[in-house]
Amino acid sequence: MEYDFDELIDRSGTHSAKWERTAQMFGSDGVLPMWVADMDLPAPRPVLEAMRERLDHPLFGYTYPPDSLYEAIIDRMWRFYGWQVKKEWITFTPGVVNALHIAIDALTRSGDEVIVQSPVYYPFFSAVTNNGCQVVNNQLHYDGVQYTMDYDDLRDKFVPSTRFPVRSPRVRGMVLCSPHNPVGRVWSGRELEDMAAICLENDCTIISDEIHCDLLVDDVSHTVTSTLGAEVQDNTITLMAPSKTFNLAGLGASFVIIPNPQLREQFAVAAAGHAKVNAMGFVAMEAALRDGDDYVRQLNAHLRRNVEFFSRRVNRLSGVRVVPPEGTYLVWVDMRGLGMDDMQLRDFMIERARIATDFGFAFGAGGEGFQRFNLACPHSLVREAVDRLETAVSKL
Numbered sequence: 505m506e507y508d509f510d511e512l513i514d515r516s517g518t519h520s521a522k523w524e525r526t527a528q529m530f531g532s533d534g535v536l537p538m539w540v541a542d543m544d545l546p547a548p549r550p551v552l553e554a555m556r557e558r559l560d561h562p563l564f565g566y567t568y569p570p571d572s573l574y575e576a577i578i579d580r581m582w583r584f585y586g587w588q589v590k591k592e593w594i595t596f597t598p599g600v601v602n603a604l605h606i607a608i609d610a611l612t613r614s615g616d617e618v619i620v621q622s623p624v625y626y627p628f629f630s631a632v633t634n635n636g637c638q639v640v641n642n643q644l645h646y647d648g649v650q651y652t653m654d655y656d657d658l659r660d661k662f663v664p665s666t667r668f669p670v671r672s673p674r675v676r677g678m679v680l681c682s683p684h685n686p687v688g689r690v691w692s693g694r695e696l697e698d699m700a701a702i703c704l705e706n707d708c709t710i711i712s713d714e715i716h717c718d719l720l721v722d723d724v725s726h727t728v729t730s731t732l733g734a735e736v737q738d739n740t741i742t743l744m745a746p747s748k749t750f751n752l753a754g755l756g757a758s759f760v761i762i763p764n765p766q767l768r769e770q771f772a773v774a775a776a777g778h779a780k781v782n783a784m785g786f787v788a789m790e791a792a793l794r795d796g797d798d799y800v801r802q803l804n805a806h807l808r809r810n811v812e813f814f815s816r817r818v819n820r821l822s823g824v825r826v827v828p829p830e831g832t833y834l835v836w837v838d839m840r841g842l843g844m845d846d847m848q849l850r851d852f853m854i855e856r857a858r859i860a861t862d863f864g865f866a867f868g869a870g871g872e873g874f875q876r877f878n879l880a881c882p883h884s885l886v887r888e889a890v891d892r893l894e895t896a897v898s899k900l
């Protein structure tokens with residue numbers, strides 16, 4: 505099945521946050537939306553067909569996840585990631601951010617601490633603070649080319665002399681972004697092992713947000729954190745969803761895999777009373793995971809072409825540098841060389857470049873002076889963005 509990812513699809517009238525909220529959010533008309541992480545690309549045809557078929561039935565009462573959905577997840581985890589998942593490990597939530605809130609609630613009590621690695625997807629911070637906990641930041645290290653984890657700093661988060669008079673008993677969890685939004689790293693098995701070992705030594709549960717796991721734009725493979733060994737698997741809550749890969753975010757359907765029965769029980773208690781996945785979400789999720797492999801292959805080829813084109817052209821601009829992404833469709837651009845502070849850079853992007861991006865400072869410490877561009881769109885829109893940026897920079 506071939507997909508034409510270069511077709512421009514008019515999204516007006518769909519209440520698309522990306523297209524129909526941009527003027528309001530950025531305070532200006534005619535700004536090209538390259539911010540929120542959804543794609544201007546159609547969902548896979550098997551998903552649309554399955555949803556149409558479901559619509560032929562006129563009833564939408566309470567729905568539970570069918571066995572065939574569990575099978576689709578188990579089969580895909582094995583085929584893509586060599587992970588043998590058991591049915592009872594799987595649970596469903598209407599979104600990964602929702603699952604993240606539940607996981608933190610399950611692991612912590614008010615006043616506890618949770619580690620994140622900034623610059624990072626900003627709802628990680630609020631998921632911690634909304635649960636009455638403190639963010640402990642293990643900032644990523646950037647050497648001007650690529651990002652790495654700072655293991656010494658991570659270890660220090662648990663060391664008495666640097667934080668508390670006794671070994672801090674309060675760091676309960678770490679939220680890992682893998683692949684990492686916004687810096688685009690697909691962490692290697694070795695990197696994940698080093699990080700996971702520190703967490704294990706310190707009884708720190710890993711909440712591994714792997715929503716971007718299928719989106720690989722470089723010659724790398726994704727390692728599921730839980731496949732690093734039995735101990736790590738027992739210490740990890742994995743969050744996944746078809747929403748980024750297959751552009752289904754508006755359906756609110758995601759899944760959580762928790763092999764450890766005690767953690768699973770804690771998660772189930774914390775999830776009580778939360779909203780559930782809706783009937784159409786289950787249908788879409790199953791079709792995408794079971795019948796979406798050729799979509800993923802073509803999508804990654806399309807994204808890679810967009811990323812290569814964008815990087816080649818943008819890297820020619822003085823003061824602007826693309827951080828080469830390995831995964832996700834989000835490209836993190838170092839614009840510190842333009843010599844602007846964050847507010848000046850924001851105004852420059854909106855008023856001069858006329859592009860709506862996610863502002864780097866929102867991603868926490870280390871995000872200042874950067875912008876995040878979403879390149880999951882037809883090639884013509886990437887070209888338009890690059891032309892706009894080039895013109896704006898040339899006038900500085």
Ligand SMILES: Cc1ncc(COP(=O)(O)O)c(C=O)c1O
Pocket residue numbers: 541598599600601602625681685713715716745747753758
């Ligand atoms: C790392 C990460 N986690 C979670 C989400 C959002 O997931 P959901 O819409 O399922 O809540 C995003 C969206 O961009 C993301 O980048």
